Amino acid sequence: MKMTLEEIAKIIDGEIEGERGTVIRGIGKIETAKEGDLTFLANPVYTKYLYTTKASAVIVNKDFRPEKDVKVALVRVDDSYRAISKILQYFHKEPEKTGIDSWAFVHPTAKIAGDVYIGPFVYVGENVEIGKGTKIYPHTYIGDNVKIGKDNLIYANVSIYHDTRIGNNVTIHSGTVIGSDGFGFAPNNGKSFKKVPQIGNVIIEDNVEIGSNTSIDRATMGSTIIRRGVKLDNFIQVAHNVEIGENTVIASKTGISGSVKIGKNCMIGGQVGIAGHLKIGDNVKVGAQSGITKNVKDGEILIGTPAIPAQNFRKSAILFKNLEDLYEEIKRLKAEIAQLKSLKNE
Amino acid sequence: MKMTLEEIAKIIDGEIEGERGTVIRGIGKIETAKEGDLTFLANPVYTKYLYTTKASAVIVNKDFRPEKDVKVALVRVDDSYRAISKILQYFHKEPEKTGIDSWAFVHPTAKIAGDVYIGPFVYVGENVEIGKGTKIYPHTYIGDNVKIGKDNLIYANVSIYHDTRIGNNVTIHSGTVIGSDGFGFAPNNGKSFKKVPQIGNVIIEDNVEIGSNTSIDRATMGSTIIRRGVKLDNFIQVAHNVEIGENTVIASKTGISGSVKIGKNCMIGGQVGIAGHLKIGDNVKVGAQSGITKNVKDGEILIGTPAIPAQNFRKSAILFKNLEDLYEEIKRLKAEIAQLKSLKNE
């Protein structure tokens, strides 16, 4: 891939400060980019590298004002992160795969549309339907009666249990499991447990992306539902009968217990735990490692275990660190009061 | 599947309030069930849906007293959750698989009993033994010298390392790894590390269920042991030489460090961490996200990081939230004491 700075500026509606004909051959991080690379500056932590980068051009925000002399060419845009993301598409070169490999197992009852890729060692079960343009990488398992829409990208070693429904433009990364049984056991006699059959399924709507090694359990009854536009990172636990609302984003290692309903446009940090049967509103933000133990209203910002409003948490955390000082202070006050009392009694 | 309410009541020893001949065609959640569905009410949070559900019948506990008029038929039982679980068996329709697929790799030295299912792309190593009625789904790896008993259900993409022993009636979900090396490294010279060979194995007794994407490491020496009736959720880390006692239940994302011994009938919440070499007694309960740093006696109920008795934790957590108020209170007291002292000296 090769583009001039002028071509790049046109795509991202940017203003060039520097040589318009500069040829860009790759994209790099500001601290390690080399000649011929385009890079970007969004997070101020990295500003110091602007003055030393070996890149041939840097995308910056329109309002950015350097504190020192800048030698590298700049391209000014409204939002440098979105702009670099746009240019990355042009330099993205994932291998293009097509066709149904002769070492794939496809059950004769499966309905496979055109333009698909089904790699070696893929297993496609009975009555499965796979839409046009969908790519399924090696070693992926598609159980019976699964319906998969168009233009999905399912990487290697994914396990999709029977009856799952997947929309269009969905990406699923390796090691992820969709439709394993919910964790439901009824006590038998106070000692051992009897499994509660999990007869529901999982529904994944359009434009969802799911990271690697994530698990989404099937519903006991009905469906576990991942709504349109949801983005799940790696290692996320989605228990049975959970519903995650449109465009909600959840970072790595978060665990969502059974029957939780999460609203739209939420941002949930990593390693968060959400207790069972709770309702989380829309536009909620939850800090990393929090433990949610109560329903959460629209727009709340929470952190901590159990989670409390973010402003309380920050103050309390600082005091927690110095809890011993507080304790010492109380001891001092106690001594002073004792002294005051003894004076009184003299 | 189709049953009358009368047939259902007979199975779960229930009393019908409504039309005995009502035909049930499916099972649904109370809030989304449709006509022809049976549903249940166990958690009071869902009581409000009883008055509006479209289901044709609801299983409720004997002592349940509705606060409003109920239009739907009721079936009263001793334990509504156990009752629905029993009925779910009848509506459970997982595809039945049998036979050894011609695309399975089965080493000639392996001993395979009758009535098994070994799917396409399954790998069965040297000297493996697989008992009657066991089902192994596609892409599962069974290493050399593994012994697997009867009537087990091992889903797709499971990895079972050499020398593992698995009893009867065990279920293992996709992505789970049994027998990977324990995390043991001896410092070489204060800088790099040398691997400690892990020559032990994993033993899984009867009636165990293991969720998806869980890892159980082999022992350094001897065995990592999962006792009869244990239920492990998804993403559980069981380190080398751990032993988990009978009928203990562990929720998702909990991590158990090396050589920990856990007793019988414990209930351990999600995202808990247990430090190495600890002994956890029988009938212990641990709240979600706790960190266990000391031995735990039989019957203790703990929560927090480090874990403390549940009643202390709840009180301390409320005070933590308002730690700033406590701090302000101390400042006020300090000022008052200063004032008292100055008066004294006047």
Next chain:
Amino acid sequence: MKMTLEEIAKIIDGEIEGERGTVIRGIGKIETAKEGDLTFLANPVYTKYLYTTKASAVIVNKDFRPEKDVKVALVRVDDSYRAISKILQYFHKEPEKTGIDSWAFVHPTAKIAGDVYIGPFVYVGENVEIGKGTKIYPHTYIGDNVKIGKDNLIYANVSIYHDTRIGNNVTIHSGTVIGSDGFGFAPNNGKSFKKVPQIGNVIIEDNVEIGSNTSIDRATMGSTIIRRGVKLDNFIQVAHNVEIGENTVIASKTGISGSVKIGKNCMIGGQVGIAGHLKIGDNVKVGAQSGITKNVKDGEILIGTPAIPAQNFRKSAILFKNLEDLYEEIKRLKAEIAQLKSLKNE
């Protein structure tokens, strides 16, 4: 395997107290070892078993002084854990595999050196290079343009995405995913998100060991880098553009956010979370379940969420447990002050 105590003592430079000709046939844990077994004592918690063990010999540290009569033969060494680790090599009997199985898929453009094992159902993509002595177990996926060095051991069901670079003497356990996309999405219009293409790769240097079910994401640009000698346990999340320094050891379930740089020789406990873009120095120690929210200097020892120096955390945690007592104490002081004031005014 069979060795005399004399042969064993020679290997580990040990002094025998007991019969030099004793024959050792296996290795066991001190509490469950049987006749003919060698065992060891390193952790004082297990000392009590020394007096009752059925093992035929126990490796102990030179300075160990038993409190009771010891019947079993002893072998005294400088470091009993390192010594047993050395002997374990001799009793380690993992099945030796060689050759390229006829049921492996190897793309004609791949370059495979001699002495390799490529098991059934392994997928090797275009332009892949695999060095001498490397073993790849069944169901492992090697994407296009991956370069793998010599003497690596890659277990079953591993997924290695395109463009990954792996050095020599690297071990990767089952279920692990190398090179899945980083979690990068640019807000589209305040509601939905647009994927940021992840065009970088993952580099794994020599002598690295990676546990089961771990995920290492590819870089957005440039490389996610795991330096020489790093040891990663199971379920570790390594986000895009992270760099982990030489010989750093990380325990299970820890999550490292995007662009974090971790130094050399660090020891990071289990279930730790590290926020994005932070710099962690060399020789840092982080306690289990901590949350790192700030840069960390060389040699710091931290614990807690947010993480604070270990000595502060321990004191504060004890006070947190008894926060209610503190609160009661303040109430008492308040009452006493009120009383003093009223006396004053009399």
